[in-house]
Amino acid sequence: MNTPPPSKSTTPTTSRPPAAELQSVPPAVGAPKGVAEGVPTAVLPDQQIGDGRHVTGGLTIRVPRKGTPTATSWCVCGRDLFVSGFVKVLALSEDHAAHRDACPLRTSDTASEGRAAA
Template sequence: MNTPPRPPLEGQQVASGPHPAEPAALGPVVGEPKGAARQGVRTALRPDPQTEDGRYPIAWLTICAPRGAVPTATSKCLCGRDRSAVGKARVLTLITDHETHRDHCPLRTAQEGRAAA
């Protein structure tokens, strides 16, 4: 018993031999195409729907603690502070130190004073 040949899958063509590639149609070489985005689209630049409240990040605390691996953390601030820690005890100390710095950072305290005035 022979099994009948399977029909080709949809979209696949049976190769019947090599065919030379046809060159693409040449377009205009010199100058701009007529009316191609010269006037732009009016809706391309819309205002951001989110309203800004004047806040922006000053300090970042990044903690990486993969399961079964040694945790690491970095504490960076725009005032120039850049500290890192490796190991559970040191990472926990850096977290506490970052919170303390956040409360005493010269950039942050200056902003609070201006907002109160």
């Protein structure tokens, strides 16, 4: 005769697993386990050094919808100009581009870099 396979486990589950026992923790002395000698465990500050570039001036143009365009041109040499109106904004944009080549701070920086490189 063929008997069907049992659908459930027939092993008795009357015994309970043993309760967890408390273990004493050894005192922490020295370096943590797995740390190699000579390897610092503290996080050191980031030692990144910039490439020497910095912002020396800027041109900001704002054109609101159904409004008058405005522009501001500034430079670290002391230049700080503000204009309002389409024609004046275009003129200030061209003047700002010309100032980048003629700025006394930029021309002296470029000249000193060339002498240092030579």
